[in-house]
Amino acid sequence: MRKFCHRAKKEAGLSPGTLISSQSHSERAPQLKLFQYDAEHYDEKDLVEITEAASIKDQSGVSWLSLDCVQHGDLIEKIGNYFDIHPLVLEDIQTTSQRPKMEAYDHYIYVVCNMLAYDNDNKCTFGRQLSIILTSNCVISLEENTSGSFDILRKRLRNNDSLLRKKKADYLAYRLIDTVVDHYFAILEIVGAEIEDLEEQLINEPTKEMLHAIHRLKRELLYIRKLVWPMRDVISEFRREENTLIADATNIYLRDVHDHIVQVMDTVGNFREMVSAMLDIYLSLVSNKMNEVMKVLTIMASIFIPLTFLAGLYGMNFKYMPELDWPWGYPMVWVLSVVIAVAMLLFFKAKRWL
Numbered sequence: 272m273r274k275f276c277h278r279a280k281k282e283a284g285l286s287p288g289t290l291i292s293s294q295s296h297s298e299r300a301p302q303l304k305l306f307q308y309d310a311e312h313y314d315e316k317d318l319v320e321i322t323e324a325a326s327i328k329d330q331s332g333v334s335w336l337s338l339d340c341v342q343h344g345d346l347i348e349k350i351g352n353y354f355d356i357h358p359l360v361l362e363d364i365q366t367t368s369q370r371p372k373m374e375a376y377d378h379y380i381y382v383v384c385n386m387l388a389y390d391n392d393n394k395c396t397f398g399r400q401l402s403i404i405l406t407s408n409c410v411i412s413l414e415e416n417t418s419g420s421f422d423i424l425r426k427r428l429r430n431n432d433s434l435l436r437k438k439k440a441d442y443l444a445y446r447l448i449d450t451v452v453d454h455y456f457a458i459l460e461i462v463g464a465e466i467e468d469l470e471e472q473l474i475n476e477p478t479k480e481m482l483h484a485i486h487r488l489k490r491e492l493l494y495i496r497k498l499v500w501p502m503r504d505v506i507s508e509f510r511r512e513e514n515t516l517i518a519d520a521t522n523i524y525l526r527d528v529h530d531h532i533v534q535v536m537d538t539v540g541n542f543r544e545m546v547s548a549m550l551d552i553y554l555s556l557v558s559n560k561m562n563e564v565m566k567v568l569t570i571m572a573s574i575f576i577p578l579t580f581l582a583g584l585y586g587m588n589f590k591y592m593p594e595l596d597w598p599w600g601y602p603m604v605w606v607l608s609v610v611i612a613v614a615m616l617l618f619f620k621a622k623r624w625l
Contacts (some may be wrong), residue, residue: 277321301340302417308332308428310437315425321353327409333440334409334452335428339417350411353381356404356488367400367415371501373508377601380405380516382444382505384451385498386418387458396458396491398498401451405444405516420450441521446500449528450505455499455535459542462491465546473485473549477556485550499539503532570619577611 303318308611309332327334341347341364351361361382373543374381382403389396399418404411412421424446427433435443468487473481510522517525585594585604594600619625 304337306335325517338413364402373505410443450600488546
């Protein structure tokens with residue numbers, strides 16, 4: 272349950288907007304990439320310092336600055352100084368436990384999204400924060416760590432006929448958000464397949480391992496809902512924002528993303544109901560199985576009650592018992608016991624208790 276309350280460690284008492292550099296990530300250099308394009312031209316290059324991209328502000332086309340590691344506070348601060356980004360925004364970028372949100376400033380829009388990924392080894396879903404800063408001619412994407420989710424967008428940018436090359440920066444920001452939402456469907460497809468498999472196994476033979484799997488799925492869906500639910504408000508605010516950075520034509524695409532988010536939430540809700548129903552089915556099957564066991568034991572006990580009575584009766588140590596001296600006494604007790612047992616079985620069967 273740690274991921275439900277996880278928050279990046281930060282020393283208490285620091286001034287607002289203070290950035291830190293994580294020692295655990297200091298050995299790996301961050302990947303800072305710059306993509307600059309328009310309808311006729313395209314260029315991409317790796318950067319070491321933001322000062323190497325001095326032409327971003329003056330370029331007539333669109334620039335996409337991509338950073339895959341936000342633990343390096345010095346680099347985040349340099350990017351903030353270059354684009355005149357508020358220190359509190361920089362702090363939110365580095366504090367990778369933000370709720371998805373959209374904040375509009377004078378010359379840029381700041382958006383926080385949650386990206387989802389699935390760990391096949393541990394069979395769990397985990398989230399990564401994505402921060403997007405939209406300016407008039409530039410989009411800055413800052414990922415919590417490397418994901419490779421936007422490789423398909425980079426591939427399309429290299430295509431001269433791609434629609435991305437003909438649109439402005441707001442369309443690129445939309446495509447980044449749309450890619451994040453598309454990954455939600457991929458994760459839900461994996462979870463849905465797991466639910467179907469578990470449901471089929473549950474009907475055949477419920478086990479304690481299935482109970483653990485059901486509880487794990489309930490936690491997974493709760494975690495997914497926690498990350499995805501605020502995205503609907505983010506897209507709604509994005510659409511309602513009256514800002515020159517967002518063209519009217521882009522609002523149509525944002526409406527489509529909003530519809531996808533609603534669809535994702537409906538799917539998550541359906542999955543949660545299915546998992547809850549699976550838990551009820553498991554409890555019912557276990558209860559029915561226990562009832563069957565108790566029924567068998569009760570029938571056996573009921574059969575042996577009269578037999579126990581006979582055994583107790585003829586086990587008494589009285590001297591004058593006529594059957595003790597009768598040569599057929601012992602066989603008759605066996606015959607009587609078998610007749611009583613068979614009669615009770617036939618009675619139970621007639622009552623459909625067997």
